[in-house]
Amino acid sequence: MSSTRPARRSYQAAGLSAARACCSPPGCSLHAEPSSSIRDVQFCTVSIMKRKDVSLATKMALIHAMAVPITIDGCGRKKVLIVYAHQEPKSLNGSLKTAAVKELTKQGCSVTVSDLYGMQFEPRATRKDITGDLHNPEQFNYGVESWEAYKNGRLSEDLIEEQRKVEEADLVIFQFPLYWFSMPAIMKGWLDRVFVQGFAHNFPQCYESGLLKNKLALLSFTTGGDQGMYSDDGVSGNIRYLLWPMQHGIMHFCGLSILAPHICFAPEYAPEEERAQMLTSWVERLKTIWEEEPIDCTPEWYYK
Amino acid sequence: MSSTRPARRSYQAAGLSAARACCSPPGCSLHAEPSSSIRDVQFCTVSIMKRKDVSLATKMALIHAMAVPITIDGCGRKKVLIVYAHQEPKSLNGSLKTAAVKELTKQGCSVTVSDLYGMQFEPRATRKDITGDLHNPEQFNYGVESWEAYKNGRLSEDLIEEQRKVEEADLVIFQFPLYWFSMPAIMKGWLDRVFVQGFAHNFPQCYESGLLKNKLALLSFTTGGDQGMYSDDGVSGNIRYLLWPMQHGIMHFCGLSILAPHICFAPEYAPEEERAQMLTSWVERLKTIWEEEPIDCTPEWYYK
Numbered sequence: 053m054s055s056t057r058p059a060r061r062s063y064q065a066a067g068l069s070a071a072r073a074c075c076s077p078p079g080c081s082l083h084a085e086p087s088s089s090i091r092d093v094q095f096c097t098v099s100i101m102k103r104k105d106v107s108l109a110t111k112m113a114l115i116h117a118m119a120v121p122i123t124i125d126g127c128g129r130k131k132v133l134i135v136y137a138h139q140e141p142k143s144l145n146g147s148l149k150t151a152a153v154k155e156l157t158k159q160g161c162s163v164t165v166s167d168l169y170g171m172q173f174e175p176r177a178t179r180k181d182i183t184g185d186l187h188n189p190e191q192f193n194y195g196v197e198s199w200e201a202y203k204n205g206r207l208s209e210d211l212i213e214e215q216r217k218v219e220e221a222d223l224v225i226f227q228f229p230l231y232w233f234s235m236p237a238i239m240k241g242w243l244d245r246v247f248v249q250g251f252a253h254n255f256p257q258c259y260e261s262g263l264l265k266n267k268l269a270l271l272s273f274t275t276g277g278d279q280g281m282y283s284d285d286g287v288s289g290n291i292r293y294l295l296w297p298m299q300h301g302i303m304h305f306c307g308l309s310i311l312a313p314h315i316c317f318a319p320e321y322a323p324e325e326e327r328a329q330m331l332t333s334w335v336e337r338l339k340t341i342w343e344e345e346p347i348d349c350t351p352e353w354y355y356k
Numbered sequence: 357m358s359s360t361r362p363a364r365r366s367y368q369a370a371g372l373s374a375a376r377a378c379c380s381p382p383g384c385s386l387h388a389e390p391s392s393s394i395r396d397v398q399f400c401t402v403s404i405m406k407r408k409d410v411s412l413a414t415k416m417a418l419i420h421a422m423a424v425p426i427t428i429d430g431c432g433r434k435k436v437l438i439v440y441a442h443q444e445p446k447s448l449n450g451s452l453k454t455a456a457v458k459e460l461t462k463q464g465c466s467v468t469v470s471d472l473y474g475m476q477f478e479p480r481a482t483r484k485d486i487t488g489d490l491h492n493p494e495q496f497n498y499g500v501e502s503w504e505a506y507k508n509g510r511l512s513e514d515l516i517e518e519q520r521k522v523e524e525a526d527l528v529i530f531q532f533p534l535y536w537f538s539m540p541a542i543m544k545g546w547l548d549r550v551f552v553q554g555f556a557h558n559f560p561q562c563y564e565s566g567l568l569k570n571k572l573a574l575l576s577f578t579t580g581g582d583q584g585m586y587s588d589d590g591v592s593g594n595i596r597y598l599l600w601p602m603q604h605g606i607m608h609f610c611g612l613s614i615l616a617p618h619i620c621f622a623p624e625y626a627p628e629e630e631r632a633q634m635l636t637s638w639v640e641r642l643k644t645i646w647e648e649e650p651i652d653c654t655p656e657w658y659y660k
Contacts, residue, residue, distance in 0.1 A: 177535075194443060231481075232544070232607065233600070237481070244535050259651065287562075298537075305592075
């Protein structure tokens with residue numbers, strides 16, 4: 053990831069220029085708007101892909117030029133999966149989730165929500181996740197069994213469905229309240245069970261070559277403690293310390309590129325207008341989310 | 357914690373000397389063994405507590421002298437709770453748990469095991485954890501509701517039972533396979549639901565004044581990756597990085613003193629004799645576990 057990033061801006065410029073050269077109205081906003089953003093290029097590129105008068109070589113060059121890969125489907129929309137874990141729709145987490153669905157849909161994205169409590173999602177990794185016979189019934193090994201089941205299409209239905217959502221997504225947003233310096237168990241269980249070997253990683257296919265590479269991940273969460281507690285001098289230490297296992301150990305391990313986390317500190321103790329501001333800031337950020345550069349997910353980002 | 361630790365050795369010496377002064381056979385091994393360990397003093401102290409010819413002042417002085425607090429119950433035994441999360445009793449985790457039960461029982465400790473998969477422990481923090489009416493039925497807030505329910509004795513039965521086990525324990529051992537740089541969801545859920553406000557912490561009663569102070573915690577776990585991957589130069593970073601949220605964010609936050617983690621690296625790829633050695637090392641360590649000093653749970657321990 054880090055080796056391609058420095059060149060991303062020039063790739064993007066090349067993409068913009070290539071798109072302008074071979075693309076013509078109608079159905080394209082590039083020529084009407086000289087200051088077109090990289091997102092416009094992505095949408096425009098999709099429409100170019102469907103044209104028969106543009107050569108395959110040009111199409112390939114365009115795809116290559118787009119450092120952030122594009123999704124080519126029927127309607128050319130970016131796809132977002134929001135994995136959401138809060139018991140109460142009226143909570144700030146619920147509002148952040150709803151606001152994201154609204155803003156991203158307005159942008160033309162296709163948005164799917166996995167509402168874990170609503171689905172009563174099962175967090176426990178057990179024998180029940182494998183349908184039919186086990187690879188080794190003498191000694192149950194979840195890692196081995198779920199890997200074998202994935203290869204043979206014998207994972208339980210709920211997991212196949214969640215994997216399908218991940219597979220289709222360009223960006224996965226995790227929306228949750230921080231529980232014990234981490235995600236709530238119901239969300240941890242989603243990761244334990246959905247990101248199995250074969251689907252999300254397959255050693256040595258991990259980190260830069262993880263199986264979910266070319267996708268983005270973003271942790272959006274609320275905290276109980278205030279920002280001071282989570283500072284270098286605070287009792288709970290810099291907030292980045294606790295991001296390592298989630299961002300590096302899970303997301304990066306599977307090849308996902310990590311966008312900076314979105315953190316709302318101590319909303320429970322904030323006055324109403326501050327909570328409203330937290331919602332507004334999230335929506336504002338989402339407006340340009342496709343132009344963001346992933347973080348450099350190395351120990352330096354977390355500890356220096 | 358860190359402020360009392362430097363003085364612990366001298367406290368212990370004082371305890372040993374005080375115990376020797378007021379304690380006499382039979383039922384005491386101190387006089388027979390000049391090199392008595394701190395554990396002998398603890399056991400001896402318990403028997404002194406039951407004697408009517410020793411003044412209350414002496415008894416209080418003895419307790420104060422013991423930096424590691426002692427449990428005074430019917431049989432004067434140390435109490436250990438093992439929170440265990442593995443689906444397969446024949447796994448190395450299962451063997452490590454069984455070996456710990458055996459060794460600690462042999463020492464005279466009272467050992468309780470919470471076998472989370474065996475109990476089908478519920479990891480999801482939901483409305484069901486509160487019996488009867490909610491404090492605020494209009495907007496469900498798990499933190500507030502579980503706190504109120506704790507105060508009014510209205511938490512669900514399974515949580516009351518687990519809290520009773522924690523309350524009685526001098527040492528809590530967490531035995532698990534590392535899942536995604538953390539504990540499996542079923543164990544995370546045990547912490548999300550059992551360590552509620554009022555029981556384990558009650559801001560500002562956290563960290564040094566957390567409600568579970570005077571207890572010890574120890575993470576004992578197995579990894580998939582080998583030790584090289586979890587080194588400073590390894591792809592997964594120093595193993596200590598991932599301990600921060602669990603040890604500092606959960607255990608230390610609640611006042612528990614942290615014993616060094618016990619880590620078995622990549623047992624799945626180890627030959628049989630190496631796996632046997634992993635078991636032996638664990639039992640060896642447990643033999644002197646009551647003499648161990650807790651780690652200094654500050655960012656320096658994790659990141660320097």
